[in-house]
Amino acid sequence: MDLLALDDVRRRLRIVGQTYDGLRSIEVVRIVGSLDRSSDFDRDFRPRLRRSQQRLASLREAFPEGKMPPIEAFEVGGAFFVSDGHHRVALARQDDVDFIDADVTVLETNYTIPPDVDxxxxxxxxxxxxxxxxxxxxxxxxxxxxxxxxxxxxxxxxxxxxxxxxxxxxxxxxxxxxxxxxxxxxxxxxxxxxxxxxxxxxxxxxxxxxxxxxxxxxxxxxxxxxxxxxxxxxxxxxxxxxxxxxxxxxxxxxxxxxxxxxxxxx
Structure with missing residues (x-):
């Protein structure tokens, strides 16, 4: 299953507002899409590009204990779309991490988006x-x-x-x-x-x-x-x-x- 593109979600759902929600911990399983790199990773954030493997290795070396800087993400209906930090999410997926820190902007909608949405x-x-x-x-x-x-x-x-x-x-x-x-x-x-x-x-x-x-x-x-x-x-x-x-x-x-x-x- 592919990552969802945030622009596609914006177009299909009614966005009724936008608010900045600040830094908080989010469930990795609820990260279902990307702002602009939906074709670079699959739905489980497995990289599709060869150069990503080098980036992942560099991140592991830089943060051997797994404590990485927060990602940036949009929340829509309870689901999250990464704007910065795709490889950090990929590492979290590989290591079965349940939560990751994120700087979150909420796009308000009348719908709930479950983790298995397609x-x-x-x-x-x-x-x-x-x-x-x-x-x-x-x-x-x-x-x-x-x-x-x-x-x-x-x-x-x-x-x-x-x-x-x-x-x-x-x-x-x-x-x-x-x-x-x-x-x-x-x-x-x-x-x-x-x-x-x-x-x-x-x-x-x-x-x-x-x-x-x-x-x-x-x-x-x-x-x-x-x-x-x-x-x-x-x-x-x-x-x-x-x-x-x-x-x-x-x-x-x-x-x-x-x-x-x-x-x-x-």
């Missing part, structure tokens, strides 16, 4: 956040959680909400605000769809899928059914979906591609 989680978190903010759901229904198993569901759902806004504007003869569109879509489309799939016990039959995954599925089934029967509703689509067989190969591929967003901080 790029897929960052992408997933970004896509979920974009759905909620760009659709207006974050403003209209702030307590609502919509989570897909794969990131492709978020832009697809965002397009459905935008299309709902277009239809709503035509019916009303005026352009509604995004939050108004999102609230109407949630109340008249998403919530009824989820209720229908729950009446048909689809979450129990497809436990590896989220309600959002299943909603998109029966939404597409309803659209197909309406070609022959314009009156087909979500209940009909849920019944039709329940009768569909899913191959073991599809399920295996689905599970392999599944990821989760980062948890929100309290």
């Amino acid at each position: 790029v897929r989680q960052l992408v997933h978190t970004e896509q979920q956040r974009r759905l909620l903010t760009e659709s207006g759901l974050a403003a209209a229904r702030p307590d609502v959680v919509i989570e897909f198993s794969r990131t492709g569901g978020y832009p697809e759902l965002l397009e459905l909400i935008k299309a709902h806004g277009y239809d709503l504007a035509r019916r009303r003869g005026a352009l509604p605000e995004p939050a108004e569109v999102a609230a109407d879509w949630y109340d008249t489309v998403f919530a009824p769809g989820v209720a229908a799939l729950q009446r048909e016990s689809l979450p129990a039959s497809y436990s590896y899928k989220t309600d959002a995954d299943l909603f998109l599925w029966i939404y597409q089934r309803r659209r197909s059914l309406q070609v022959l029967n314009p009156a087909a509703d979500f209940d009909a689509a849920a019944r039709d979906a329940h009768g569909q067989r899913v191959s073991r190969r599809f399920r295996k591929e689905f599970l392999r591609e599944r990821s989760t967003p980062l948890p929100q901080r309290d």
Whole structure:
């Protein structure tokens, strides 16, 4: 696994502030990335460049007891990104050191970043956040959680909400605000769809899928059914979906591609 690049994390997560936290001891296992050298080391801070071995040897000679100067690092959501001191972290990893002194600057975010975070989680978190903010759901229904198993569901759902806004504007003869569109879509489309799939016990039959995954599925089934029967509703689509067989190969591929967003901080 590669080190994460701080610029990538900044871009994908919402940074809401920056503060200087001073010198303190940090857990080495929570150092997951770098400011500008993410390609020079792997995730366990094993060097990828030959010249690094000489640098490590020089550090061992200069600090035989292991007491080295503090590194410099940024903290984001409980994870740390090195700006200076990569080889010192590499030595700490080699020696199974649990803590290292660091001069820390905190980049404040609404998310928690665990030590085993990967790029897929960052992408997933970004896509979920974009759905909620760009659709207006974050403003209209702030307590609502919509989570897909794969990131492709978020832009697809965002397009459905935008299309709902277009239809709503035509019916009303005026352009509604995004939050108004999102609230109407949630109340008249998403919530009824989820209720229908729950009446048909689809979450129990497809436990590896989220309600959002299943909603998109029966939404597409309803659209197909309406070609022959314009009156087909979500209940009909849920019944039709329940009768569909899913191959073991599809399920295996689905599970392999599944990821989760980062948890929100309290």
